[in-house]
């Protein structure tokens with residue numbers, strides 16, 4: 001049966017562990033492709049252009065907006081982030097699943113554009129633990145930490161826009177739960193009913 005890939009959208013507050021869970025999922029499942037976003041944020045130590053992000057200037061970002069090259073984009077904590085559209089749809093049409101790790105505004109734009117996506121929200125075990133994780137990561141300035149932590153609760157309040165949630169107490173367990181969600185979606189009747197009927201009709 002022909003199946004278009006699944007667009008998996010993962011969001012959650014900064015420090016909930018989205019990035020680590022996604023990395024773990026990709027280690028376990030080589031069939032999923034992660035979309036590399038473009039951003040105007042400066043690279044952190046160790047981040048590689050084309051791997052972690054496409055690090056581009058504000059001018060280039062605006063140019064891409066004008067050319068309608070983004071599936072979605074948003075301003076997150078003073079920087080712009082966007083998902084390049086072309087590769088996502090090309091990959092899905094080849095039957096390969098695509099993972100987007102994006103903020104909530106971006107996820108809601110994707111939902112409008114592509115409601116067939118699976119929207120998954122990653123939660124920390126507590127707000128206290130969330131703060132510990134952001135501080136421990138040590139990649140943000142004091143001001144950034146405040147901003148990221150300050151918006152956590154209002155982000156969590158938007159959870160009813162999502163299909164699934166994962167409470168990230170343990171990365172391995174969370175990646176396992178994420179894979180299970182994807183597995184279940186692959187057998188959802190609503191998603192593939194036309195393809196199923198077509199497949200059996202073709203046999204006649």
Ligand code: 5GP
Pocket residue numbers: 011012013014018037038041072073074076081082083101102103104105106107
């Ligand atoms: P960071 O600066 O920590 O790498 O990312 C900050 C936030 O931007 C995270 O919540 C991350 O999920 C989000 N983000 C990364 N790429 C994109 C994107 O392409 N679009 C949107 N809307 N958010 C993104």
